[in-house]
Amino acid sequence: MKGVLLVNLGSPESPTAKDLKPYLDEFLMDERVIDAPLWLRNIIVRGIILQTRPKKSAEAYAKIWWDEGSPLIIISERFTDKLRKQTDMPVALGMRYGTMSIKKSLQELRDKGVEDVLLVPLYPHYAMSSYETVVVKAMEVQKEFFPQTRLTTLPAFYRNPEYIKVLSKSIADGLKNFDYDHILFSYHGIPERHIRKSDPTSYHCKIDGSCCTINSVAHHSCYRHQVYKTTELVKATLGLKDEQVSLSFQSRLAGDPWLKPYTDYEFERLAKEGVKRLAVITPAFVADCLETLEEIAMEGKDQFIEAGGENYTHIPCLNDSDAWVQVMANWVKDWETTGRLPS
Known part of the structure; x- marks a missing residue:
């Protein structure tokens, strides 16, 4: 059975x-x-x-x-x-x-x-x-x-067509009543060394983007490659322009280099560069949790507004x-x- x-x-x-x-x-x-x-x-x-x-x-x-x-x-x-x-x-x-x-x-x-x-x-x-x-x-x-x-x-299932379709529809629904300047895809952060440890070839991943353009078995276990791929597929599905979207990583521990750019730094950078209305999505999760509801929906909003932003929304995860x-x-x-x- x-x-x-x-x-x-x-x-x-x-x-x-x-x-x-x-x-x-x-x-x-x-x-x-x-x-x-x-x-x-x-x-x-x-x-x-x-x-x-x-x-x-x-x-x-x-x-x-x-x-x-x-x-x-x-x-x-x-x-x-x-x-x-x-x-x-x-x-x-x-x-x-x-x-x-x-x-x-x-x-x-x-x-x-x-x-x-x-x-x-x-x-x-x-x-x-x-x-x-x-x-x-x-x-x-x-x-x-x-x-x-x-x-x-x-x-x-980061690139599965059914998943990308339902994720894109959820994002589109979340943007219907929000006049945004920019969309930030904020993913859970991990140490850079985890990328290298997860590389079965032990040499492919360079964490600089160049390796992501070369097809490799390493992509099957490369978190960085996969989150960028999800972002690209959603952008294409929704017809978003490159300048409308950026990607970042949240929830790091001090002491070691983690995947960049950091989400909290991006809140400040975007606001100072003139973004007034920011929408944030967290596709590393399928269900809302502490990291999305407190760190992004609450703390993230405060950080963006304090840096000069005006309107902010967190689009919920797929949930149920x-x-x-x-x-x-x-x-x-x-x-x-x-x-x-x-x-």
Whole structure:
């Protein structure tokens, strides 16, 4: 019997420092998030970050927390419920971090008789700290606790025509009532070294744009290439001009070079160069979360206005829109009947 496992990032149980501490510990101790030796991760995370970050993060979560709970969890649950109505297969939802574990969700599917699982990391792009860590964790759990279960992984769908179409339509809808000067595609940031570590050739990625124009197997796991490709495809679909659009990366840690340009710097640059009406989209995520709702929709707006901008809007992620649910339903039903995966 076949089934589907959707996996997103995860969330603390509540917007309190008490619940943030174990959540951040699990998240930041992941070797694919902070890729330092274990002894050094312990010093960085448990000796430094966890001494102050839980309180600060709790304050940020409190700003965006819904009455029902974590926005990311609620949106993911709504998406899952809608998908279940579109397929006869069992569909489970798990999170990479937190109490809604991958182990629990695989057990849920196993209890329903599922032996063949389509693993769906809910990330359009491949990165060590998002897509890859979900796949690796699921494989570890499967090997240890569910050796009889077969896992098939949905590939990163950053350039899939159905995804690009539904993303473009969502953006167009979000712009209908906003007279913009400029559109900023803000993607989750990662350290530059993650790009090099994800390069299976060990020599292709140069992080300067030149390598992206040369077709390579490295593109299958190159986050930088993939986010630029998504942006290009959406621009073409919506007929946007080059001067109307730019791309940036958000949420970096101090100390190492991360992908550039940085989103907070772009807010200031664009405002000082005369952009008065800015629309921001966050296509690295399919569901709104702390990074989109607080960092971009709230802090980003303040930064842009303080730098001289006048009007600002954040276009929501795809979330549980019917069109996005239908795209995922098409993919999982095609896998169920033919074994094909989207490309």
